[in-house]
Amino acid sequence: MEQVTENMDGLHWFKSSYSGSGGGDxxxxxxxxxxxxxxxxxxxxxxxxxxxxxxxxAAFVALTVV
Numbered sequence: 001m002e003q004v005t006e007n008m009d010g011l012h013w014f015k016s017s018y019s020g021s022g023g024g025d026x027x028x029x030x031x032x033x034x035x036x037x038x039x040x041x042x043x044x045x046x047x048x049x050x051x052x053x054x055x056x057x058a059a060f061v062a063l064t065v066v
Contacts, residue, residue: 012031015027015041034053035052
């Protein structure tokens with residue numbers, strides 16, 4: 001996992017289904033060719049973004065599915 005510093009225009013972002021409609025803690029993800037990107041929706045334009053390899057993302061999702 002690494003923090004991304006380059007512009008990632010063109011990604012289609014999805015807000016977490018666990019995010020409420022009243023603001024608060026919201027996470028967005030976007031799938032790229034070789035990685036998944038994660039950002040805080042409250043700081044989408046100028047906040048940090050993480051790039052996670054697809055294998056690492058798959059392992060994370062497998063561990064969090066209830």
